[in-house]
Ligand SMILES: *[C@@H]1O[C@H](CO)[C@@H](O)[C@H](O)[C@H]1NC(C)=O
């Protein structure tokens with residue numbers, strides 16, 4: 001956890017899950033099959049009749065996970081989602097979604113045969129209208145019930161309710177669903193009544209899946225908002241947080257909300273985000289609501305300053321995606337550097353908080369505590385930028401040839417593990433691709449380049465010295481010629497002195 005609050009919390013965790021509304025009836029849950037139809041036709045599960053997809057057994061990762069989690073058999077999220085469903089829709093190439101009713105990322109149109117790419121841009125470079133549209137879209141998502149997915153608020157054991165027939169699932173809004181999936185992925189393992197929960201588990205942080213998990217998390221929100229707006233070109237913007245200093249440049253009322261003039265820790269009432277209620281405020285009950293807190297730059301001195309451009313240059317040069325033990329203690333791991341448990345150059349240091357972690361901690365409020373952080377909408381922009389760095393790293397180091405572990409990563413983080421709690425199942429490996437290749441989005445971004453190295457500076461200095469010597473030599477030679485003859489003096493006093501322009505023929509280096 002980037003904040004110790006979570007590790008110190010002794011509260012009991014009740015794990016929960018989320019599925020399509022059609023699949024949470026007692027009958028469907030007991031059948032273990034969640035294969036709805038995208039149409040109203042009979043015998044058309046997963047759009048079989050139109051060859052969109054078919055109902056297939058769920059494939060879950062069977063390879064060993066790392067030693068951090070010794071509680072096998074206790075947690076609903078192990079081998080996700082097998083405890084809940086063991087058959088789901090597997091869609092053909094062009095389609096996706098829980099019933100294969102949607103197009104795959106990067107495709108659109110009635111038959112999903114038109115290519116489309118959305119462009120994620122720097123929020124500061126958007127026009128006032130675009131900024132307003134983005135803020136409004138988030139606010140609408142905060143209020144609009146998710147059209148397809150519901151959340152189940154009890155562990156599997158208690159899922160069917162006290163009478164065994166009233167499934168404990170409920171509606172949730174699109175943005176709160178985004179908050180909730182993150183919360184579900186970081187919850188502790190329930191160890192039984194009266195027992196302390198086990199906290200050494202995190203399905204979305206402190207492992208190689210950190211980048212792939214958050215990538216899908218954003219894709220899901222982006223696609224839900226596109227559907228909500230009926231606008232397939234909607235793209236999440238990003239916040240370039242690598243600006244150093246202790247100012248939050250997106251904390252203004254036209255963007256993510258300025259600081260309240262009455263309370264250091266609150267958002268100005270001129271911003272719509274001051275109205276947002278925080279959900280999942282407590283690890284025990286997600287229903288618990290709280291106040292939205294933010295005090296950018298208010299944390300202790302080493303956490304007061306945003307990451308620097310140089311940090312990006314450094315971490316992008318790391319060649320290994322991740323290194324054993326694939327944990328928050330990894331050294332020379334690109335993933336651990338960008339996540340922020342090692343220095344940007346790659347050495348693990350328990351007191352360091354860099355790049356992504358530092359940007360969170362800088363916010364000093366809701367956005368800096370793992371289990372509630374997506375409640376602060378800055379989370380969306382902060383992770384969009386983190387994902388942009390990931391994508392740039394993939395572009396430079398070539399996915400497929402770099403190392404992502406197939407086994408022995410912390411639970412949830414192996415290549416073939418279905419990321420918890422996404423539905424339908426999607427593996428970490430499926431997100432380990434260049435976004436522009438198969439995920440239908442790109443970033444409009446200018447990456448900083450490394451300043452000149454010492455050897456390069458020496459070369460530049462030598463070249464400059466040679467040039468200066470030559471030029472000075474030329475001038476001296478010119479003077480010698482001018483003063484060297486009696487007519488020369490006249491020339492100098494008249495307007496015919498050596499110049500770079502018209503009389504350049506008189507001004508030759510070799511004179
Ligand atoms: C799938 O789940 C159902 C319901 O829990 C169960 O009856 C069935 O045996 C499972 N099938 C397999 C192959 O595990």
Ligand SMILES: *[C@@H]1O[C@H](CO)[C@@H](O)[C@H](O)[C@H]1NC(C)=O
Pocket residue numbers: 145170171
């Ligand atoms: C959940 O939302 C759906 C669709 O908006 C609606 O039909 C259903 O009645 C809602 N259920 C509850 C319990 O509010």
Ligand SMILES: *[C@@H]1O[C@H](CO)[C@@H](O)[C@H](O)[C@H]1NC(C)=O
Pocket residue numbers: 298299300361363364365366368369
């Ligand atoms: C905010 O910063 C203070 C130190 O200035 C720290 O004590 C506190 O825990 C921080 N709060 C959060 C939520 O990060």
